[in-house]
């Protein structure tokens with residue numbers, strides 16, 4: 001018999017916070033995925049909102065290329081405020 | 094082979110996959126040495142992957158088979174309160190199984206295959222669930238002792254080197270403490286009830302004490318895979334250390350319950366700073382692992398029947414999903 005597809009589950013724990021990945025589950029369709037996610041990941045009121053995303057639809061960066069991929073940001077320390085010298089006595093900057 | 098609630102050990106005549114340590118990718122070594130976490134798409138040595146699949150799968154199987162001994166008492170719980178609590182606990186165990194199957198799947202296996210391997214006996218589950226639940230007090234003893242031992246085994250796994258397993262264990266551990274407390278409460282109520290109730294509680298503890306100690310696996314000198322699991326950051330403490338930790342936690346709790354543990358050798362050892370306890374009879378454990386426990390056949394038969402009885406539900410859900418998708422497709426066109 002055909003297996004149910006895999007869904008990744010994201011939970012917003014409270015209003016004002018973003019959805020965070022909590023795990024995955026199998027379900028035949030989106031509606032069942034949501035219901036299963038409720039039963040599996042929010043049995044103790046862990047969330048006020050749920051996203052389910054077909055796992056096959058997620059595009060991910062590759063760990064092998066992580067160095068090359070994220071390197072361009074490494075030498076741009078001037079993007080951080082601590083890079084700059086602020087003269088003594090200057091406030092609110 | 095049996096992965097006991099996050100422990101991994103074999104019966105003496107069975108073999109675990111032997112790792113070839115020489116050919117580990119450098120990136121993997123570097124991650125472990127930095128106490129870093131390994132994630133699914135990293136370059137993993139084959140033996141590490143196989144060990145984890147086996148341990149996580151057997152852990153998952155233990156969670157879902159573990160629903161049976163307690164599920165047996167849901168319809169006969171002594172009050173509505175106890176019934177609601179027991180249902181919630183058994184439902185949690187189903188959830189633990191699902192978290193763990195999902196973690197195993199990140200290693201490239203299918204849940205359906207793992208279930209097949211459980212049903213055909215190629216993968217095992219914790220031997221503790223091959224003991225029967227004869228009385229209501231057994232539900233208390235399971236919560237207190239079996240979930241208690243599981244917690245001791247599982248807490249260190251929250252720091253396991255494999256990210257998805259560690260994250261699943263964090264969720265599991267958060268849910269376990271209620272399991273242990275409700276069991277303790279059942280026994281406390283019984284042991285402060287009528288003499289017959291107290292005797293029932295004592296009998297349950299007498300039967301579950303030694304099997305609970307066996308949950309930690311064979312003694313360290315007899316546990317050939319432990320060293321490799323430790324080197325890989327899957328296991329953090331030896332079987333004997335965890336067993337000792339469990340005994341140290343449990344002895345004072347038994348006193349609070351007013352029940353005795355069925356081991357005349359238990360006594361505080363000032364020098365060691367631990368409780369001494371008697372020797373565990375591991376021949377019994379290995380017999381149960383081999384399939385000769387009191388309930389092995391019954392647990393498997395029930396599991397397979399439940400799976401087969403559910404086939405039409407899975408098929409119907411697929412048919413419904415197909416129909417909805419076809420309709421949505423027609424609407425777009």
Ligand SMILES: [Fe+2]
Nearest residue numbers: 156185186189
């Ligand atoms: Fe559990």
Ligand SMILES: [Fe+2]
Nearest residue numbers: 186240269272
């Ligand atoms: Fe539990």
